[in-house]
Amino acid sequence: MPWPTTRRVIGTKVSRLDGPEKATGRAKYSYDINRPGMLHARILRSHYAHARIKNIDTSALEKVPGFRAFHIIKNAGAECRFAGDEVLAVCADTEEHAEDCLRAVRVDYDELPHAVKEADARRLVAGQGTLGGANNPANTQAGGDFATANFDAQAYQGTSHQIEGTYGAPVISHQCLESHGLVAEWNQDQSELTVWASTQAVPNTANQLAQNFKIPAARVRCITHYMGGGFGSKFGPDIQGTVCAELARKTRAPVKLMLDRAEEVTVGGQRPSAYGTVKVAGNRQGDIRAFEVDCYGSPGVGGGATVNFNLLPYVYVTVPFIKRRHQIVRMNVQTARAMRAPGHPQNCILTDQALDDLAAAVGINPIEMRLRNLPPNDPNALKTAPNTYMARRNSIYRSQIEIIRKMCDWDRVWHPPGRGDGVVKTGLGMALHTWGGGGRGPNPTRITISADGSVLVQSSSQDLGTGQRTVAAIVTAEIFGLEPTDITVQIGESQHGPSTPSGGSTTCPGTAPAILRACEATRAAFLAAIAPRLNNAQVDDLVIERGNILNRANNERTPWRQACARLGQNPVQATGDWAAGLSDQGVGGVQVAEVKVDTETGVVRCTRFWAVQDCGLVINKLCCESQVAGGVIMGVNYALFEECIYDRATGRQVNPDMEFYKLGGIQDMPQIYVHMMDMPERGVIGIGEPPTISTAAAVGNAVFNAIGVRVEQAPFTPERVLAALARRK
Amino acid sequence: MSDTKETTGLSRRQFLKGSGAAAAATALGTAAAPGALAAQAPAAQPVPGMGPAGVKITLQVNGRKMSSTVEPRVTLLDALRNYLDVTGCKRVCDRGTCGACTVLLDNKPVYACSMLALEAQGKEIRTAESLVQGAKLDAVPAAFVRFDAQQCGFCTPGFVVAMKAVLEQNPKATPAEVEKGLAGNICRCGTYEQMRDAIYSLCNTKRGS
Incomplete structure (x- = not known):
């Protein structure tokens, strides 16, 4: 089924279905979940950018009013590699008491050398590194060099103008307004876990927790009905997710653990810095012949993703001579996370500004x-x-x-x-x-049409604020001749099956085709079910138009609700998944x-x-x-x-x-x-x-x-x- | 504070007793560390203080009396969210910068994170939840919905309350005045452009290009 060529609802301006709930504060985000008997957890973090834990003294915790349990994340002897690194978590009956608990724990550290500025980290050679480990390797590593063949001999031949400039942007933070965190609750015999988590990846979060606690994936449920911003920083339970579920298990009570603002900024995600010296040369008409860049950026303390400088020169990829040198600079700050178009803004800064110069x-x-x-x-x-x-x-x-x-x-x-x-x-x-921004599966979507005319769309995919819930209603309304407000959408629950994480602008192209195909399958099942009850109509004669089912054989129109009533006790239900050809x-x-x-x-x-x-x-x-x-x-x-x-x-x-x-x-x-x-x-x-x-x-x-x-x-x-x-x- | 006595004739203690912060400051001062405050107190006359244990409070929230027991150090925001399950006001910065916790206190917009729950007793508190009756939305949240002036929505109740306050105080406010009234609120998704559409609509002003 291709996208309809004439579109009544798709492509129009439709107010968010959940707009009234959000604008009046009634929408319940993970941060807003209050469960009966719920405890509050906090994490004690290293104040040092680099230190080895000498001793953790929790003996005073028992005397703190409201204290319930603690969980050691890093033992004595372990290294903390940035200010904010997790050491231990506590939980208590109130948030205030959880704060008191943090103050009651005494941690002694041996402070170790750190570097939190790119310039400082770049100066450190092997043996002086501040990242920990056995031999203190250097904080820098080559990020991959590239040069067009004969660059040095030919790149600048015949060029009349050349500029050299320095451009860059620092480490920034996602600053999600709803911080990272969750509420975790086990059932009575601790065989099933439910979490209300602020995440861009509902099924992934459930699956990772299942692995961590060695319980079947089907026994962990993740719920994210509303989500207060992620921008690439919320793809799993994180340490706090596992710790929160562990404290809930220990105390046999629901536990909430949301990061406070300082934590959100220092551990909730950063976009890597990028700095570069760029040389661009061309002729007097402005045709660029050579683009040469020496750049570096910091993914923080982790060794993983940094800026993909291989995109340089950004957009203008057919410049004849290109030379890139880049260096990954690790320093004692939190590890980078994907942030809205990872790497692209930095590459754009290093390219488009040089172009104007x-x-x-x-x-x-x-x-x-x-x-x-x-x-x-x-x-x-x-x-x-x-x-x-x-x-x-x-x-x-x-x-x-x-x-x-x-x-x-x-x-x-x-x-x-x-x-x-x-x-x-x-x-x-x-x-x-x-x-x-392409789509992919699996994003199975289930649609149910009931005898009362109601239409239910279900998938585990999440709405980060992008309007995903409304997308589901728009596509479904289009196919069934209804209005978006007629459609009930249930998303953000892992029980609805697999779905792809919301990263890389893939959610709408990953789910809209699945919804369309679910509509197609449900429509076929629906028309087959009601045809015999519409004066023995032939299925092929039935079409759904706005508000009615039309029998083209006799031009009889049956209003939607009346047609649905023929379903009797048997709602129709069908699923559809993403397929190529409907997204790009x-x-x-x-x-x-x-x-x-x-x-x-x-x-x-x-x-x-x-x-x-x-x-x-x-x-x-x-x-x-x-x-x-x-x-x-x-x-x-x-x-x-x-x-x-x-x-x-x-x-x-x-x-x-x-x-x-x-x-x-x-x-x-x-x-x-x-x-x-x-x-x-x-x-x-x-x-x-x-x-x-x-x-x-x-x-x-x-x-x-x-x-x-x-x-x-x-x-x-x-x-x-x-x-x-x-x-x- | 140290020269309060000279300038007003009030002692520090009298001043604190008369101010909204008295109960909490006294409680913390005497319970936690015998600092300057406690040292000044006449030893013979114990002053009635509150805390550090919980005290019963009653707040008037969205037209309902709600009671709970909170420690004096609990902010209005935390009392509403953690003790009374009124979660429309959000905790984001928790330091009086972002406005996500904005509530109306006797019709005045305040940061609920920056005052104590105890101080809010006897005052009428309104949150975004009050701006809907059944399915009927107040004009302000309705404009947010219509013009899509929200994305993740976590900052939205704070903006809605702040905007409501401006328009209640001055129903004839200009779009620029409404924008000024929102200067204490921060949105991360970037909904300001749509918010301006909502503002112009609420001000019955056509938005020029």
Whole structure:
């Protein structure tokens, strides 16, 4: 069953089904679950960025009012490798008493050397490393070098202009407003576990807990009806999940363990830093011949994922000569987690800003620079998959640039960098991005139609705030001739079967096809069941239209409810899963920022913002546009405000809060103009990540355009802007 | 505080007794550590204090009297969420920055994380849950729903309450004034643009481009 070619509900603006529950505070998030007899748990964490635990003294715990149980996470002798590393968990009858318990535990440490600044960590050679382990290996490792053949001999041949610039962005934090955590409760004989967890991966969370406690997966239930933000940081139970369930087992009581704000910022997830020196060279027309980058970034203390710098030069992948050198810098802060389009915003910062600097050196308009260097449509892809990003990328970006050029009145507003009168200078800046966003299975979805006309859709997939619940209702309403509010959607419970985690913008393209196919199967079963009871109609003659079942043989219409009543005692039920052909992946996007820079105070205000976003079949236009505007706002925060600031001396983050870790409020944010390039023929493509990618680079370019000097590092704070202006003078 | 006596004629103790913070500060001062506060207290006259054990409190929440026993150190936010199961006000920063815990206290928006439950006794507390009667949504949350001014929704009840407060205090508020009233609230998903649509609609003002 393909997507319907004429669409009544799909692609329109539909208010979220759960909007009223959320807006009036009645929606119960994991943080809001209060179970009878519930205890509260807290985690004691290392204050040192690197230390070995000498001794843990829990003897005073018994005297603390309300104390119930403790669980040691790291034993004496173990190393804590960042400030915030878990040592021990306690639980008590109230949160206040749990806090008292933390203060009653005495932990002695041997402090060990740490490094929490990339520059410090890079200086440490083998034997001096601060990551622990036997021989103190260096904190750095090669991240993989690459060079086009004959780069050194030929890359710069015939180039007339060359720039070298430094660009970068610091470690930032996800800052989920609902912190990580859960409520865990065992049944009486402790054979079954239920958790209400704040997670982007409902079945995965249940399965991991089942493994940890060595009980059958079918006996662990994870419930996530509402979820207060994840952005890539919530894919499993985490340490606190296992600890919470363990304390619940020990005490035979439900236990709640939610991270507090300081914990959320210091252990709940970080986006890796990225810094690089970029050399770009081209001819006087602006054709880039060489892109050379030496960069590094920190994934924190873990050795795992950091920025995938192999994407450089980002978007402009067909630059003839490319040379990359990158280094992974590990330091004593929490390990990185995926964060909304992992790696892409950093790569965009390292590419698109350098591009504008070259455009300025050559003396051409940045739009001209981009049009000249866009990768061509891939001729092979054009033959085999003409609708894909590879096949159409050049056409996509060209048409988007033309659209946004008009939207923002670029040709009138843009000026050569640094021109403009007055103290407050206005600038425009552009950047480009790409993302995957394809769907996959398994995402089995079950639909039940009952004799009362009600339609129930069930799957274990989760709604992170993206509007997934409403997506299910829209697709189902479309097929059954109903309204979205007629549909009951039950999601976010692992008992409904497997589903894919919500990462990589895959949820809508992974589930919408499954819902469509479930509708198809249920419709077939429904029509087969009622045909004999509709004056012995032939199944093939029956079609579902808005509100009615039409018998094309005699043009008889039976209203939906009456038709359903013929089901009697036997509801129809069928399932469907994701299949290829209904979703696609690969999008392009272009963004333009307008900023006003006060050259006396250094304050940058982003005043207007334009986003043109390529996507496939839009299911809910309202939520789709919300996603794009939200991505832009997250990107403006990245550009202007956010930074995890670590103190060199103590190794601790000095702003693990929301006061000195800045996030913009409504008055700090630009007016945003969103243009969706809807391509329904491609099927559904995820949209959560792409719109946040190029925002920071676009703001950076706008600042450069305003003041004529590059502010090297995000966030573009007054201090950094003033320092850059001082360099110019 | 140290020069309170000179400037007002009040002793520190008298001042504390008269202020809302008196009960808690006294309780903590005498129970935890015999600090400056306790040292100043006349030894012969024990002052009635509260805590550290729980004390019975009654709060007027969304038109209902609700009672529980909480320690004096419990914030209004934690009393509502952990002791009275009123969870529309959210705990996010817990330090008076983000506004997710905003409630109306005698019609004034306050951060519930930044006052003690004891101090809120005798005052009328309203949370976002009060802005719906049956299926009938108040105009403010209805605008949030209609214009999709929420994504994950965790900050939303705080924004809704803050916006309600502005419009109650000044039904003729301009969109700029409403925005100013939301300056103490933070959203992470980035719903401000849709929130502006909601604001313009509530202010009966057409939004220009």
